[in-house]
Amino acid sequence: MSEFKCGLIAIVGRPNVGKSTLLNRIVGQKVSITSRKAQTTRHRVMGIHTTDEAQFVFVDTPGFQTRYTGTMNRAMNKRVRETLSDTDVVMLLVEAGRLKNEDRQVMELLPKDRPLILVVNKIDQVKDRAELMAYLQEVTAAHAFTEIVPVSAKQGNNLDELLKTLQTHLPENAPLFDADDVTDQTERQLAAELIREKVFRLCGEEIPYGVAVAIDKFEEEGNLRRIFATILVDRDSHKPIIIGKGGEKLKAISTQARLDMERAFDSKVYLEVWVKVKGGWADDVRMLRSLGLD
Numbered sequence: 694m695s696e697f698k699c700g701l702i703a704i705v706g707r708p709n710v711g712k713s714t715l716l717n718r719i720v721g722q723k724v725s726i727t728s729r730k731a732q733t734t735r736h737r738v739m740g741i742h743t744t745d746e747a748q749f750v751f752v753d754t755p756g757f758q759t760r761y762t763g764t765m766n767r768a769m770n771k772r773v774r775e776t777l778s779d780t781d782v783v784m785l786l787v788e789a790g791r792l793k794n795e796d797r798q799v800m801e802l803l804p805k806d807r808p809l810i811l812v813v814n815k816i817d818q819v820k821d822r823a824e825l826m827a828y829l830q831e832v833t834a835a836h837a838f839t840e841i842v843p844v845s846a847k848q849g850n851n852l853d854e855l856l857k858t859l860q861t862h863l864p865e866n867a868p869l870f871d872a873d874d875v876t877d878q879t880e881r882q883l884a885a886e887l888i889r890e891k892v893f894r895l896c897g898e899e900i901p902y903g904v905a906v907a908i909d910k911f912e913e914e915g916n917l918r919r920i921f922a923t924i925l926v927d928r929d930s931h932k933p934i935i936i937g938k939g940g941e942k943l944k945a946i947s948t949q950a951r952l953d954m955e956r957a958f959d960s961k962v963y964l965e966v967w968v969k970v971k972g973g974w975a976d977d978v979r980m981l982r983s984l985g986l987d
């Protein structure tokens with residue numbers, strides 16, 4: 694049997710070409726990573742697809758989006774190129790039938806020493822085969838690609854072929870992520886789970902399992918997540934146990950939870966945690982809402 698393959702695949706392309714749609718099709722649910730490996734620190738993992746033969750780790754490239762839509766900046770250009778060449782394969786998405794200036798700008802930033810897969814998406818929109826052929830000629834003249842794969846992310850056409858092609862260019866490696874490293878919980882659920890876990894770890898036997906955590910607000914702003922959470926306890930007497938002397942315990946809970954979240958979300962986290970005694974139906978509604986069930 695041949696060796697297991699695993700590597701980082703950068704997904705690049707101008708806005709609206711279908712990057713998210715393609716990724717959702719291939720990996721399904723959005724994933725959060727609970728254990729971060731050194732090799733991926735410069736990238737944000739967008740999704741992971743694992744088979745018996747290979748693990749595909751799809752990443753995005755920080756700075757890429759802002760770079761090619763913003764002003765000329767040589768230093769940043771260089772950084773984006775370096776970051777891209779950290780990956781094993783670069784996958785450029787374009788839209789069938791539409792080659793825009795923005796696409797050409799993206800091409801200028803592509804590394805020359807990596808396998809470069811051109812994914813021509815939205816082929817379902819092109820009715821005329823001759824039109825597609827003319828388009829393919831135009832893009833291949835614009836840049837040298839290692840492989841070209843036409844797909845429809847929306848309809849799921851030719852995605853097996855895309856994975857097969859990517860696999861041939863992945864290096865032989867053990868998987869970077871175990872199943873345990875990856876969760877398909879939403880970031881909101883994971884945030885609540887991490888706080889709850891710290892409560893039990895730091896307050897031990899004193900706290901009954903009735904404790905719940907509600908995420909009141911979860912905001913994403915660039916590379917910062919602002920999270921406001923409430924720990925809901927059953928009785929008044931539980932409150933001081935969680936808060937601790939001079940608020941020390943609550944501070945430890947929120948610091949440790951925040952550090953875990955920063956690792957899991959690969960971003961800075963501002964976390965505010967309050968403790969409240971459950972107050973009947975109002976909190977039940979709030980709990981349901983925080984779980985997305987209202």
Ligand SMILES: Nc1nc2c(ncn2[C@@H]2O[C@H](COP(=O)(O)OP(=O)(O)OP(=O)(O)O)[C@@H](O)[C@H]2O)c(=O)[nH]1
Nearest residue numbers: 707708709710711712713714814815845846847848
């Ligand atoms: N017809 C057709 N539409 C598609 C296909 N793939 C994506 N789309 C549509 O194209 C639009 C943009 O898709 P996204 O996946 O959000 O594009 P994106 O590249 O992630 O966009 P940004 O997040 O802005 O970078 C959506 O309306 C999709 O439904 C496809 O294969 N065929």
